[in-house]
Amino acid sequence: MTSTSTVIIETKFPALHFLKRGKVRDIYEVGEYLLIVATDRLSAYDVIMPQGIPGKGKVLTQISHFWFDKTKEIIRNHVVSTDVSEFPAECGPYASELRGRSMLVKKTKPLGVECIVRGYLSGSGWSEYQEKKSVCGVKLPAGLVESSRLPTPIFTPSTKAELGVHDENIPFGEMVRLEGEAVSKQVRDVAIAVFNKATTIAESKGIIIADTKMEFGILDGELILIDELLTPDSSRFWPKEKYRPGGAQPSYDKQFVRDYLTSIKFNKRPPGPAMPEEIIVKTSELYREALRTLTGRNVD
Secondary structure, eight states: OOOOOOOSOOOOOSSSSEEESSSSSSEETTTEOOOOOEOOOOOTTEEEESSSOOOHHHHHHHHHHHHHHHHTTTTOOSEEEEEGGGOOGGGGGHHHHHHHHHHHEEOOEEEEEEEEEEEEEOOOHHHHHHHEEEEEEEOTTTTTTTEEEHHHHHHHHOOOOTTTTOOOOOOOOHHHHOOOOHHHHHHHHHHHHHHHHHHHHHHHHHHHEEEEEEEEEETTEEEEEEOOOOOOTTEEEEEEEOOOOSOOOSSTTTTHHHHHHTTTTTTTTOOOOOOHHHHHHHHHHHHHHHHHHSSSOOOE
16 A cells, blocks of 8 residues: 555535535535545644545544444434435435545534543643643643543643644633533533543553544534544544553554654644655554554455
8 A cells, every 4th residue: 555545635526515624624515414524634733734645534434433323322423424325316426435434414503612631641731731730720640741641531622723723722711701611511521421431442442542632513402522533633542552651652643744744843834745655654554553443444
């Protein structure tokens, strides 16, 4: 497998009503539903790289579907179907491109914050802890090291920035101000419950979920889980057998790309640099390995 394998960087479906293009997903309106198509685009430091990662969009879609199914008893989600044969007729001409990488979902009113749950001390959380012994205002015990497991998972919301702008961590009180107390507390409790269940499942398969980002929306007055869920794009996945606190961990996610960008002193501003073939191939293999390890399936 090489980077010359079929890669979808951008979709163009003239018969469908295009809504917007995100870092990874292209979104269309199909009657009363939305069609979310996961491309093979890769973003790092909120910058979209010029090359795609073979199979990435299919991995993200299939892992999300796996987790939406596993957590539906905790909270409803927006998935209507991931089976292209069940999509509205106007999607038919694009079935080959949509297969394995698309979800037909319910329309919701998304909340204005990203909902992050951390079970381990890593990334921006580790940086803040070194300075303040807290993460997003949540006080933590002294003596923790990089990648330490936290005493209990913590909920640390962030702003939802526009494309190309960095999200910023905010204290829970700021989320309450933005979204209201009742909704904020419900989101916090549900997000932690979803994280705890996913952690138990993933660890039984040899994967540590260090942290993850979730998104929620409101549908007919009810809170539901939307977007993607517990993928290598929205989470830090670590091989359990290689876990050693006290430094950075081997990872199934795009940390491999971040490490490369750090090595070339990338300035974290567009445009993204071209990546060597070996970086693309290795990253694709890591995404596919995460899917196999969690679900026992290969990319369709």
